[in-house]
Amino acid sequence: MSADPFSDILRFTQAESLVTGGFSAGGPWAIAFPAPSSIKFFAVVKGGCWVSIEGEPAPVWFGTGDVGLITAKRRLVLASDLNLPPLDAMAVFSGSGKTVAMLGDGNDFAHIGGHVLLDPASGRLLADVLPAWIHVSAESPQATSFRWLLAELVAERRTDLPGNQLAAAQLSQLLFIQILRAHLQTSGPMPAGWLRALGDPRIAPAMRLMHADPSRSWGLDELADACAMSRTSFANRFRDVAGSTPLAYLGGWRMHLATRALREGKKPVAVLALELGYSSESAFSTAFKRAVGESPRAYRLAARANEDVVADAVAD
Numbered sequence: 001m002s003a004d005p006f007s008d009i010l011r012f013t014q015a016e017s018l019v020t021g022g023f024s025a026g027g028p029w030a031i032a033f034p035a036p037s038s039i040k041f042f043a044v045v046k047g048g049c050w051v052s053i054e055g056e057p058a059p060v061w062f063g064t065g066d067v068g069l070i071t072a073k074r075r076l077v078l079a080s081d082l083n084l085p086p087l088d089a090m091a092v093f094s095g096s097g098k099t100v101a102m103l104g105d106g107n108d109f110a111h112i113g114g115h116v117l118l119d120p121a122s123g124r125l126l127a128d129v130l131p132a133w134i135h136v137s138a139e140s141p142q143a144t145s146f147r148w149l150l151a152e153l154v155a156e157r158r159t160d161l162p163g164n165q166l167a168a169a170q171l172s173q174l175l176f177i178q179i180l181r182a183h184l185q186t187s188g189p190m191p192a193g194w195l196r197a198l199g200d201p202r203i204a205p206a207m208r209l210m211h212a213d214p215s216r217s218w219g220l221d222e223l224a225d226a227c228a229m230s231r232t233s234f235a236n237r238f239r240d241v242a243g244s245t246p247l248a249y250l251g252g253w254r255m256h257l258a259t260r261a262l263r264e265g266k267k268p269v270a271v272l273a274l275e276l277g278y279s280s281e282s283a284f285s286t287a288f289k290r291a292v293g294e295s296p297r298a299y300r301l302a303a304r305a306n307e308d309v310v311a312d313a314v315a316d
Contacts (some may be wrong), residue, residue: 015118
């Protein structure tokens with residue numbers, strides 16, 4: 001494992017950001033997007049618009065360079081004038097392979113958007129700690145990197161140069177990471193959890209140690225020393241910020257690693273137990289059943305059976 005917990009978790013959840021399309025507009029316009037089935041992001045690359053999110057008390061103005069991320073399953077309206085009846089996005093983008101649309105003459109406004117796909121099994125680890133939506137203003141300290149990324153994304157989507165699809169995907173992935181970084185740096189108080197813990201400089205050293213070597217039997221004293229805090233102060237702050245004790249967090253991360261290994265790997269349970277720091281297969285099985293609700297072997301069999309069902313459905 002690495003000493004970068006944020007990268008660990010993004011890899012674990014298999015977060016994959018993809019630009020899927022965009023539109024331009026001119027004159028008065030309004031367009032309604034259905035509630036997304038996955039995390040949706042969008043950016044204003046020219047002009048500005050009002051963004052109205054279902055369930056939010058007031059619309060928000062997005063100017064050039066502003067970026068939004070919506071994780072909740074809520075309807076979204078983008079408009080130059082919210083008094084206009086919005087067009088249905090599904091109708092606007094209807095047509096085989098159509099990902100770009102124009103409203104009016106297209107001279108006043110330009111938008112680019114996409115989705116973040118997560119692993120169906122492990123993706124909740126990330127999705128559950130994100131707010132319903134995030135707005136990163138072009139006036140924020142992160143604006144410089146956003147401007148460059150957006151300019152490059154637009155350029156790659158307009159070019160026929162070799163590798164443009166892969167380049168756009170990589171830029172889109174970096175954009176998603178920058179949105180999350182901006183959220184960590186500029187958001188108000190967040191609920192206790194791993195995301196808040198990663199943004200807390202006082203306990204971040206302990207998070208890095210546990211992720212770098214999750215199989216080690218970390219002691220509270222050495223984790224506190226790494227954070228230059230007393231044992232009691234460290235334990236209290238970690239619990240307040242992460243929502244659990246340090247050793248409970250470590251045990252939880254081990255369980256996340258175990259479920260991925262059982263679903264995707266072929267290592268015997270006894271070998272996996274030792275690699276994750278458990279003294280025996282029995283100790284690992286007991287911890288796993290307490291956390292997941294079934295034994296490692298039963299979990300692996302159920303996961304494989306589910307994969308076979310999905311494969312058969314795809315084949316049919």
